Amino acid sequence: MLIVAACSRDIPVPDRADSEAYPGGRASVSYLPFASFELPAANIPHEQRPYFHAGKALANQPWIKAPSATDARDGLGPLYNARTCLGCHSNGGRGPLPGSAAEPVFSAIVRVSLPGKNDRLGVVPDASYGDQIQGQSIALTHQLRGKVAPTKPADNPEAPPESRVFIDWLKRTYTYPDGESRVLRYPRIRFEELGYGPLPSNLLTSLRMAPAIHGLGLLEAIDQSVLDNLSDPQDSNGDGISGRVNRVWDFEREAPAAGRFGWKANRANLRIVSASAFQGDVGISNPIFNTQPCTGLQHKCQHASTGNNSDGVELPEDLLALTVGFVRGIGVPLQRKLTRRALEGRALFHRTGCASCHHPGYVTASQPGESAYLGDQEIWPYTDLLLHDMGEGLDDGRPDYLASGSEWRTPPLWGVGLSKNVNGVTNLLHDGRARNIEEAILWHGGEAVRAREHFAQLIASRRDALIAFVESL
């Protein structure tokens, strides 16, 4: 590295626009009296608001074991991670992770797959466990765990959970050029009580924290051509940054599509995000993913009661549309008032190169019909929604469509500083290893190494200023 100056003087710092205080444009919401990432955008038309809340009910009220009195709210599992969406996306925010090795993972998931390529699914699922470990099941022995004698998986008349998952946190020290150091942590996953036999030795695993869900409708409303223009897969401008668009599968059109959502941008749009989470995380079949979350080798799972309606799925199209409408409609909290220090941090954010990938602002494209309120908004999400090589420190070794193990999608930063007020979770990065913004920055490698080094070479008070700016978002 030839970097001598702590900051690149040649990166211009744009004047602060008044609109930056409103990261979601007219869809921005107050954070008083209680900060939340599940509030309706301020500009949802009045007549649409009841539908927002009806959709929220589907994400918020518990799904229950079939059968039940009617067929609208049952069909949980048979294997699942959580009864509700907002159970992990708590208050719409990021999901907590256990800090101790003795506490099982609940709000995060472990994705699994085998080496190889699959253009449709993006990964090669394991024959027994599929592409995600579901730690819960509707089996009575699991529901009343601790109160009934555990049954060996083979003797259990019902489908047992796939596994309990624990995290052992390992340590690693980062030392700043000025001699200050930080002890970082990273996870090693431990599986216990495997329900469907031993895991294959070549299984690829990746721990994934539940991401925050605010502002997603605005991100969806950014025209793809804008993101395509930001991408630079061959790094033809020589800035060391080569963001690229993931090519994924659109399960509705049955065709390839640009990926935009998910830690590796492996989902094309919010309908597919919501539908695949319903199926994989809650075990709710739906028009896009119309099967139970059971692999071909999970016979008890396949034969369990479903909550199917007469149209053969547990969540029919109208209710899926309501849920997606809720997800699209969640507003973004206002930026907090900038202190002088945070304003200084804003300049440093640009000068160090953070803004190269955490692209600050967009104007959303006009949107049709019920989503019209999301269109034509000046928004400040601080993401380019592109895949970047983040270096070996963050490499999970598990490719997903075009994304390699070390490639991750730039996550948006709006609301990041409010997270601790939303639900107390401050963890960052795909597996939640970073406990705060500083640790997240220090894990940046690969294409982001230059920006990280710029940050590291700042004097401590200026590093704090940069973090204060990110906290204000």
Added chain:
Amino acid sequence: MKTRELLLASILAGAVSACGGGGSDNNNNNNNNNNDPAPAPVVPQTDVISLSAVSKLLDTNADIALAAYNDSIDTAKQLKAAIAEFTDNTTQANLDAAKLAWLVAREPYGQTEVYRFRLSPIDSSNYNDEDGLEGDINAWPLGEALIDYVEKAEPDFGVDQVGVTENGAGINGGGVVDGEDVANNIIGDVTITIDADLVANTATAGDEHDVIAGYHAIEFILWGQDLNLDAMVTNGADRDLAVKTSGAGNLAFGGQRPLSDFSSSPLGSRRLLFMTVVVDKLIADLEVVRDGWLDGIAGNYRDQFTSVSDRADAVQKLTEILTGMGTLSEGELAGERMQISYSANSQEDEHSCFSDNTHRDVWLNAEGISNSFEGVYAGYDSDLDGIDDAGSAVDGFGFDDYIAEVNVDSLTAIGTSLSALLAETEANYKSLDTTARNGRPVDVLIMEANRNTENPVYLTIISLNAQSAAIAELAEALDIADQVVDDDASGCDTSNPAAECEG
């Protein structure tokens, strides 16, 4: 730092710069409509925040909470007594008496739900974390298949799973419906010990919501599923064929679990025991919530909530109350409880789907919102005739009194409009209640054939949304904190309780 600490930090910082947020007793009669062409004297706009009036309002808000939770505990204890009597003498008369006691128990509780969504004791043990007992007390939707046998809706099942149980009176011509899969639930699996530990530990098993405890668990045991006359699950278009006897009240509505499920069934004693265990936990949980509202206990929720340190704090507290009122109006009641069941014809999303008591849930939730606005709690309806006639009534200082006292035109206008909208909601929920009592409860009204703009469910949703918009306006009119923050006075971002101060 935790939210509360940050909040306090922000309040302290605010105190540096907050100007004259004091008196409510100052001159309220500025002549705003002066027709005199001479230059009007510069008179400071009367502040919309009066600390003394806020204090009175918070006290009444807390008094009502205490009264309504106390009444909830009293009626839950009456329910416990009724279950005990039914256990001792398992007769139809005592089953009916237990059902009546359950319905009465809902009357005060429904009026407490306006205290949700604001980190008060029902949702939070410490005014910060969302770790409250609401999920244990009012678990819903209920995981009934985990608790006891259920009849299966046809599309839900493969042919290998036939219907269930010993059913009798009222449905299927009194005949029995046999089933195979009775054993795989708490009641049916006799190896499971039904005790407090079972309900408590399952309710807190790391899962996000609880599905086997609280009011609705008892409701399910008392009423059973709300099936059709032929003992089959409704197909969504024939709920009016279920037992809906006009004028007979809730005993003739909803589920028709036969007495034999308690008397002659080998599992009868387990059902009785389960209710006993759940009602004990319900009472204990309600007492924990109530204790947060007790007066004179240093450091409890009420103590923190009713102590107003300065203007910013006053605004925060008022906004908390209005957040509860607005969220219940629009998000929870109109949206998550009514719109979803109405737009999806989803009986399961009915709040009290076993007893068909949802019309009362709507009434009582909405009444609770009016209670907060008017500073009045009329007690509860002990004989289910629609008139509050029991309990510890409160008549104190509400938002209407507050608005009258500070007497600022902008607030007065919003207050008048909100009063009218609350009255409109009241007319609509009363119409819903009357319709239900006349034999067309909510599960019938949400059927596709009945969905029209005259439907009282629809009209109540519309008026609840209108009132929530006015509640938001009121909150906005009261929250003018920015005007009193001097940005340069400190390193704190005083508009944000969440921000840390810079030294």
